[in-house]
Amino acid sequence: MAYRALTEQEAVEYVKGLPGLFTEGAELTSREIGDGNLNLVFDIQEPATGKKVIVKQALPFARVVGESWPLTIDRARIESEALRIQHKYVPDLVPEVYHFDQELALTVMENVGDHVIMRKGLIEGKRYPLFPKQIGRFLAQTLFYTSDLGAHPYDKKALVGTFINPELCKITEDLVFTDPYENAPTNDFNPLIRKEVEAIWNNKPLKLEIAKLKFDFLTRAEALLHGDLHTGSIFITESSLKAIDPEFAYYGPIGFDIGAVIANLLLNYAGQHGLQNDQGERDSYREYLLETVEDVWNEFVSQFVQLWHKQAKERSAHVEGLWQSYVKRLIQDTAGYAGCKILRRVIGLAGVADLNAIADAEKRAEAERLALAIGEALILGRNDIEESTDITDIVRNVTARYYQEATTV
Amino acid sequence: MAYRALTEQEAVEYVKGLPGLFTEGAELTSREIGDGNLNLVFDIQEPATGKKVIVKQALPFARVVGESWPLTIDRARIESEALRIQHKYVPDLVPEVYHFDQELALTVMENVGDHVIMRKGLIEGKRYPLFPKQIGRFLAQTLFYTSDLGAHPYDKKALVGTFINPELCKITEDLVFTDPYENAPTNDFNPLIRKEVEAIWNNKPLKLEIAKLKFDFLTRAEALLHGDLHTGSIFITESSLKAIDPEFAYYGPIGFDIGAVIANLLLNYAGQHGLQNDQGERDSYREYLLETVEDVWNEFVSQFVQLWHKQAKERSAHVEGLWQSYVKRLIQDTAGYAGCKILRRVIGLAGVADLNAIADAEKRAEAERLALAIGEALILGRNDIEESTDITDIVRNVTARYYQEATTV
Known part of the structure; x- marks a missing residue:
């Protein structure tokens, strides 16, 4: 079938025509629940059995x-393809793909509609104690097994070819690594923080470090990344997590995915300035977020290193001292990419609700200034980072200085 | 036509069937001049006109x-494909491809048979004053224009896909970066240097640095490399140079190609110990080789940086300080890869005539020990290197120490 965007009813007919999903006479409901900006997302259910699937179709714009x-x-x-590969390594953490149709650019997959978007949960002040273990495992397994450490050299190189993704990489290259750091027309920031944004545009050491991180993004084909692993791509409940939407998947630096997770926890941390008025609650929730940042890294690294020792087929992986030096670079990359992802969410085209939900523009500006200071400190301070508490120490110090200055002004 | 290895006569028939090369009634001679280990190479000439082509056919083993x-x-x-791309940027330095036949794995190309293999020239003590400018331009142009600096982001990513080359990369991964540093069955070294080779197998800091260089080789898709740019892949006369045989081409770290050139100059430098008995001549030729090493880097870097300033389309390339930091890493990579390529030629499967031509085994062992010491020093000392004289200083110091120790023993 030549490409065309499906209607709700056509989506029903489509899934009925697939073997193994629904019986022939099934009565199905269909509701388009996407935001229509990039994809159609049909939530298709069979009320009689409770059976349900998602049909996701890419729009050509x-x-x-x-x-x-x-x-x-x-x-x-x-x-x-990325979902299938990730599902192979962490079947409980990724929706199962039932069917893919190349011409229609359409995927039929597991419906995880009982989960909520993690960003929403964080904005509501929810805590997810299992999250670090879950996302740490997702990161460790998917990144290890697609890297030169865990994949056969031929398979890894074939996967690099499968995941050449120029258009979506270009979006990241522009919106994460370039536009926010100059006066670009795509930028979209709170006018109240113009002074701080201009300071970033004029911060030469910062721009140099970001350019280095960009060139690593462009060249370092370490593992199959999710490519856009923010808290809006994570569906969660108290007991379950599903990482979705890996449209930006490509072979890149491992720290980019881990940094995305950490950046989005820290964007919420900054947003707490305006999301939560009770100072005690705010400080307690921020403490929870920082512990989560530490635990995410710690869970990732302990599982990743365990895989390294037990599963690495690459002979040179076992050379003495290599994993330590590799992991140290990873955490430094992670901090750097987290910093870029924080800055771009404040300055660039696509904001986050953790900040945008703060109704008062001045209060929002204060939260955004804190986010900028954290992002900048992570990028400039990353080469001294060796463990997860070095990351959270940077955040704590920036925060302390921030409120101190606010008080003394 | 399904694949089969051609005979000399079939090669003639084949080129006669191609438009635009020879006239219909042309009388052609055909001589297979390959070594038969990897490829058939037919030297096809038309005595009446002096017109000639090379037909190169890959063998399936x-x-x-x-x-x-x-x-x-x-x-x-x-x-x-690599020849075509390189020819686009440096048409005088790369044989022109007239025709490629996918099924026969056969390329008809410019016949550069009036050139000699540079390794042979160096062994004979020839000097090539134009070589640094030529190879510097080859490196700067081909590497710049295929990198993220000089290529459109979509084109670069498409090229990465075109040049996925797992089997030949695996040969490099094994024979350059792995086998020589452990007691592997592929190794093939002079029994007289077993003690020094075992010292390398037990040198943990060295093995760690080599493993890091290997992981960069596996992951850093910086530019389209020639991939095997030793002096046996360079055809040369006093006035002309042709870089041939880019079968190992793939997207990798730029320093790997530059390092290959420098390694092979230094292998000849070490070989002079046995190739040249007159000490004055030897020292003079070595001085020439070290100047050539410096000039190769200097020519490359000055042209590369000039292209960067004038031709880089990538916006972030122009961030203040980036080119300096990039180039510094390049020379350090260059030294590291040169070191690996030196060590592997002494210890590993494929030796070089610069050393193997030394008939006396003890004399050859002495030259090989010097080569090993140079390779090791380049790898371990690379992080302090900033300019080309830092590379040659390492070589000079190792050489001085080497002859001093030889004298005092």
Whole structure:
């Protein structure tokens, strides 16, 4: 079937035509629940049995703040392939793909509609004690087994080819690594923080470090990344986690995925300035977030290193001292990428609700200034980082200085 | 036509069937001049006009020291594609490809038979004053324009896919970065240097640095490399240079190609110990080789940086300080990869005539020990290198120490 966007009813007919999902006479409901900016997402259910699937179809354009530009539907192939690979290593943490249709750019997959978007949960002040173990395992398993450590050299190289993803990488290259650090038309920030944003545009050491991180993003094919692992790509309940939407998947530096998780925890941390008025509650929730940052890294690294010792087929992986030096670079990359991802969410095209939900513009500006200070400190301080508490110490110090200055002004 | 190895006569028929090369009634001679271990190489000439071409056909196996193993003929596609791209940027320095036949794994190309293999020239003590400018330009142009600096991001990523070259990369991974540093069955070294080789197998800091360089080789897709740029892949006359045989081409770290050139100059430098008995001549030729090492880097870097300033389309390339930091890492990579390539030629499967031509085993062992000491010093000392004289200083110091110790023993 040649590509065309499906209606709710056509989506039903489509899944009925697939073997093994629903019986022939099934009565199905269909509801399009996507935001229509990038993809159609049909929530299809069979009330009689409670059985349900998601049908996700890529649209041949992206629409952001009114603008619309063409965007390859090949990203549906990338996403379904990435989901399949990730599902192989962490089946409980990734929706199962039942069917992929290349021409329609359409994936039929497990419906995880009983989960909520983690970003929403964090904004509501929810705590997810299992999250570090879950995401740490997701990161360790998916990144290890697709890297030169865990994959056969031929398989790894074939996967690099499968996941060449130029258009979506370009979005990251522009919106994460370039536009926010100059006066670019795509930027979209709170006018009240113009002074701080201009200071970043003029901060030469910072821009140099970001350019280095960008070149690593462009060149370092370490593992199959999710590529966009923010808290909006994580569906969660108290007991379960599902990482979704790997449209940006490609072979890149491992620290980029871990940094995305940490950045989004810290964006919420900064947002607490305006999301939570009770100082005691705010401090307690921030403490929870910082512990989570530490635990995410610690869980990742302990599982990753265990895999390294037990599963690495690459002979040179076992050379004495290599894993320590590798892991040290990883945490430094992680901090650097986390910093870029924080800055871009404040300055660049795509904001986050953790900040945007703060109704009062001045209060929001204060939270955004804190986020900028944290992002900058992570990027500039990353080469001294060796363990997760070095990351949270940076955040604590920036925060202390921030409130001190606010008091003394 | 399904794949089969051609005879001399069939090669003639083949080129006669191609448009634009020879006239219909042309009388052609054909001579197979390859060594038969990897490829058939037919030197086809038309005596009446002096017109000539090379027909190179990949064999579906590799034969080394009696052993034969299957090897993908896809390498012929890689080679012809790489030649075409390189020819686009430095047409005078790369043979022109007239025709490629995927099924026969066969390339018809410019015949550069009036050139000699540079390794042979160096062994004979020839000097090539234009060489640094030529190879510096080859390196700067081909590496810059295929990197994220000089290529459109979509084009670069497409090229990464075109040049996925797992089987030939695996040969490098094993024979350059792994086997020589452990007691592997592929190793093939002079029994007289067993003590020094075992010292390398037990040198943990050295093995750690080599493993890091290997992981960079596995992951850092910086530019389209020639991939095997030793002095046997360089055809030369006093006025002309042609870089041939890019079967190992893939996207990797830029320093790997530059390091290959420098390694092979230094292998000849070490070989002079046995190749040249007159000490004055030897010292003078070595001085020439070290100047050449410096000039190769200096020519490369000055052209590369000039291209960076004038031609880099990548916006972030122009961030203050980036090119300096990039170039500093490049020379350190260059030294590291040069070191690995020196060590592997002494210890590993494939030796070089610069050393193997020394008939006396003890004399050859002495030259090999010097080569090992140079390779090791480059790898371990690379992080302090900032300019080309830092490389040659390392070589000079190792050499001085070497002859001093030889005298005092």
